[in-house]
Amino acid sequence: MRIRSNLKGTKEFKTAYNRLIRFRYMVTEIAKYRFKVLKHWDKYGLESTIDAFDITERTLWYWKQRWEKEKKLEALNPKRRTTIKKRERLWDIRILEEIKRLREVYPNLGAGKIYPLLLDFTDALGIPTCPKKVTIERLIHDRGGLRIYPKKITGTGRIVKVRRHKAPRKPKGFRAEYPGHCIAFDTIEKQRDGKRMYILTAIDLYTRTAFAIGTRSHSSKTTAHFFVLILSLFPYPVHTVLTDNGSEFKKYLTRLLNVRNISRISHTYPRTPKMNAHCERFNRVLQTEYVDYHTNLLFDDITQFNTKLTEYLLFYNTKRVHQAFKNTLTPIEVLLRSEYYVSQLSRECKNGWGQTSVCFFI
Numbered sequence: 001m002r003i004r005s006n007l008k009g010t011k012e013f014k015t016a017y018n019r020l021i022r023f024r025y026m027v028t029e030i031a032k033y034r035f036k037v038l039k040h041w042d043k044y045g046l047e048s049t050i051d052a053f054d055i056t057e058r059t060l061w062y063w064k065q066r067w068e069k070e071k072k073l074e075a076l077n078p079k080r081r082t083t084i085k086k087r088e089r090l091w092d093i094r095i096l097e098e099i100k101r102l103r104e105v106y107p108n109l110g111a112g113k114i115y116p117l118l119l120d121f122t123d124a125l126g127i128p129t130c131p132k133k134v135t136i137e138r139l140i141h142d143r144g145g146l147r148i149y150p151k152k153i154t155g156t157g158r159i160v161k162v163r164r165h166k167a168p169r170k171p172k173g174f175r176a177e178y179p180g181h182c183i184a185f186d187t188i189e190k191q192r193d194g195k196r197m198y199i200l201t202a203i204d205l206y207t208r209t210a211f212a213i214g215t216r217s218h219s220s221k222t223t224a225h226f227f228v229l230i231l232s233l234f235p236y237p238v239h240t241v242l243t244d245n246g247s248e249f250k251k252y253l254t255r256l257l258n259v260r261n262i263s264r265i266s267h268t269y270p271r272t273p274k275m276n277a278h279c280e281r282f283n284r285v286l287q288t289e290y291v292d293y294h295t296n297l298l299f300d301d302i303t304q305f306n307t308k309l310t311e312y313l314l315f316y317n318t319k320r321v322h323q324a325f326k327n328t329l330t331p332i333e334v335l336l337r338s339e340y341y342v343s344q345l346s347r348e349c350k351n352g353w354g355q356t357s358v359c360f361f362i
Contacts, residue, residue: 031076034063089139092127099139100146107148111136167267170242170275176205179335180234184242184279185227185249187218188287190295197298199291200226203282204234205242208322209331210282212313214298214305224252231260235335242276244268285316 041049041060050057066075098121102114111133122130131139140146150162176182188199198218202211211230215222231238240263243249257264268275290312291298297305321327325334 027073028077030078031073034076035067035073038063038067089135089142091131091139094125095122095127095131096139096143099136100143103140103146104148111140167245168265169267169269171265179204179206179209180236180238181206182240182242183230183238184276185223186244186276186279186283187246187248188283188291189218190291190298192295192299195299197302199286199298200248201279201283201286202226202230203279204331205278207331207334208278208282208324209234209317209335210286210313212286212309214302214309216302218246218248220248220250220252220254223248224256227253227256238262240265242268242279244276245270286312 037049037053037055037060040052041064044052046057046060049055049060063076069075095118098118099114102109102117106113114136115130115133118136119130122128151159152162154160174182182205183202184205185200185202188201190197190199198215200213200215200218200223203209211226211233213226213229215226227241238260241257243253243264245267254264256262273280290309294305294308297308317331319330321330322334329337
């Protein structure tokens with residue numbers, strides 16, 4: 001009997017077919033071990049094999065029977081251990097229909113939210129038992145997920161599922177490799193008597209050079225102005241930025257990034273501050289060393305607050321040593337010692353100071 005396929009003649013089909021056959025009947029390490037045990041049994045006897053490998057006599061005879069039947073190592077491969085006929089969850093059809101109805105009326109409602117509603121439903125109908133949260137999850141899975149997606153009509157009249165826009169996330173193990181490789185942004189919010197004020201913060205992940213400014217608004221336009229200020233003061237180009245999913249990092253900041261060809265390769269996951277750990281740590285230092293002692297100034301005279309904040313940032317970046325550098329270097333020293341910074345200097349500049357006539361921390 002010859003097996004025919006419509007894929008015959010397809011490029012690389014023969015290679016894929018041969019690999020399929022080889023891996024379908026490949027010899028596992030367990031089969032090799034069992035064959036080794038059978039050889040020991042044949043050479044040294046039953047008692048020696050049981051003592052050496054701690055295997056029951058019944059298991060040995062079962063392996064031997066499988067080996068003698070086919071005479072190939074594949075026969076000793078472990079087989080499926082699941083039952084042929086699996087148990088089914090049998091529940092009142094009214095409960096199943098109510099779960100389906102709840103998922104349709106309230107799309108994608110979780111099992112934990114469905115349970116109290118379902119409990120009221122079973123009590124009203126006098127049904128003695130109600131499935132718990134875990135069972136509800138399994139019942140939903142058994143029925144294909146009962147998941148509903150938003151839909152739209154295309155230009156050709158077809159109804160298709162609306163696909164969610166997936167934001168690029170921070171790669172696992174990401175590390176900044178040079179100054180300006182990645183700058184992280186965040187926002188500090190302060191409240192007093194129902195009034196809110198904000199402090200926009202940013203830090204270069206490689207040199208730990210930090211920026212901050214107090215504002216009355218944390219709109220995307222304000223954040224874009226803050227980023228323009230950073231770009232004008234930084235002595236090196238910015239490659240990427242790291243933000244969370246806040247609205248202040250959306251509209252106008254996104255436009256600015258597109259115009260400047262700066263990529264935003266990563267957003268942080270919700271409720272995961274550790275993905276923006278450098279900026280979060282700077283936020284704490286900024287609050288414990290400056291903001292907590294000038295909160296009233298932030299609400300009463302924001303201009304004076306930013307003036308004193310500039311003085312603190314100048315100290316932070318030029319004189320305050322950083323734990324990331326074992327408390328031996330400041331951010332400005334790391335910047336001036338980096339090979340990347342030296343490579344960006346003009347030939348006329350011998351020691352780099354000609355490129356830093358403007359203080360970029362103010």
